[in-house]
Amino acid sequence: MGYANKRWHNIVEGAVMDDTDVLVVGAGPTGLTLACALADEGVAATVVDRQPAGANTSRAAVVNARSLEVLEPLDVARRLVAEGVRAPRFTIRDRARTLITVDFAGLPTDYPYSLMLPQSSTEAALLTRLEELGGTVVRPKVVTDVTQNRGGVTTTFDDGDTVRSRYVVGADGVHSTVRRQAGIRFDGGAYDDSFLLADVRLTGDVPDGEVILFWAGAGLTVVAPLPGGVHRIVAPVVEAPEQPSAALVQQILDSRGPGAGRIVVREVIWGSRFRIQHRIAETYRSGRLVLAGDAAHVHSPAGGQGMNLGIQDAVVLAEALAAVTAGAPDELLDDYACTRRPVARDVVAMTDRLTRLATLPRGLRPLRNTAIGGVGRIAAVRAALGWRLSGLVYRT
Structure with missing residues (x-):
């Protein structure tokens, strides 16, 4: 796909040209899944991340069945399954007494379990697949400014480099610079x-x-x-x-x-x-700037949904971006938001209920x-x- 050979700033006959179709800011599970899916569709994408390699101390540890299903066409699911621990049961207990047992074994999927795997291992598998597809992650690169116009987006970094792209995806987490530059509110609160x-x-x-x-x-x-x-x-x-x-x-x-x-x-x-925290972005899109993963929604880890929600965002968004960069109307990016934001609202509500139940006052x-x-x-x-x-x- 030519990711590694893209020049940071191309000028031809005095005009700034696109360095890449899509700049993905953030190389966590969401950004890496998006980059893999775009590469698989033949879309030129560049991934940047503010952290040096190996700096991940993140907390996610569950890859659920639906995420494995959407990662299967990217040839990632089998790699994760080979490394992870299969947990076909989830229980809620009061000391030694079992209150609820959820058995995933009967679910209609090839992955009837929760796959337990540190997020660092999930990211490593996604990065390996991205590199096989010709991609890479440029790091450390810290975004300081994102400016868009009708023709594209110019992203500036703290070292003075710039990248010109058709679209920018903020997959840069709860403190997203892209979301802030886009002026998108992040409504909610903290526990x-x-x-x-x-x-x-x-x-x-x-x-x-x-x-x-x-x-x-x-x-x-x-x-x-x-x-x-x-x-x-x-x-x-x-x-x-x-x-x-x-x-x-x-x-x-x-x-x-x-x-x-x-x-x-x-x-x-x-x-x-x-x-x-529990927050959802008021919109997932502002012109050529699009949000995914924790940049778009964040919630309690109760139920192990956070990383999975972002991975699934990425696969849906990649399909929309592939169509748009091939000439389809960019309203497809609104369709992505309309599809994924209600899912995030539902997950935030579910995890909020679980968290508040779990942290009730002792007497209750x-x-x-x-x-x-x-x-x-x-x-x-x-x-x-x-x-x-x-x-x-x-x-x-």
Whole structure:
């Protein structure tokens, strides 16, 4: 596709020419999926990212069935499946008591499970595929200005370089420069809780093929398997530390897990903390500037939908951009927004409900668990939750 050979600024007979059809700002899962899909369609795209290679400390760990379906035509799904851990069950528990079990095994898909894989591995697989298709990521490149006119977009970087493109896609996350330059509002708010995240080695009562959401009286904790015998722990904590200790993670599991001493923390491999927001861009498009992924929507990690929503955005947007760059009316980009923004609203609403239920005041948690245990016995409820968590409900 000639990505690596594109000149940053081409001038022919005094006129600035396009360096690339599409400039993708952000090389996370959304930007890389978009670039792969555009390359597969024969569209010239250039990907830039502000981070140096290997600087990803992101938190996403779930690739759901629908994302694997849309990545299959790009020859990426099989690579992820080969590396990840298949978790065919999702359970909500009150200590040792199971309230709801969602079994993905019966879903009508070739991927009847949640695939557990660190985001860094997902990005590595997407980057490998992009390079096979002739693409690359230029980094570090920090966008400082995006100016559009009827003929195209000029993007300026902090090192003085410029790129001329027909369209710019902001896949640059919650603090998107492209969204800010486009003047698009990012409506919503933030949750009060801070969250601890730790990748740990455990022994004890921890099934490998299951993602567990503990809704104990002491609070919420997620325990999820990752490759290499590692488990990811996520828990709301008052003023979570930047580097959680093994002792703190053990305390959380003892007070919120199946029972004191039933899960033992042997080692903390990596840890962090974060806060979460719930926001949606007022529009996904301003002229030649288009948003996707966390630049367009951000929400609670409850249900593991964030990265998946962005990957699915990217595949739909690539189809629209391929048609538009081939001469179709650019109103197709509005169709992309009209298709994907309602999905984001639905996901934000679902994850908000799950988060608020999970972080109810302590006195209300026993009543909540009794209610959840009751609805968890209803097969239709379990089936509906399976369709939502797998993303299959958003098939078009």
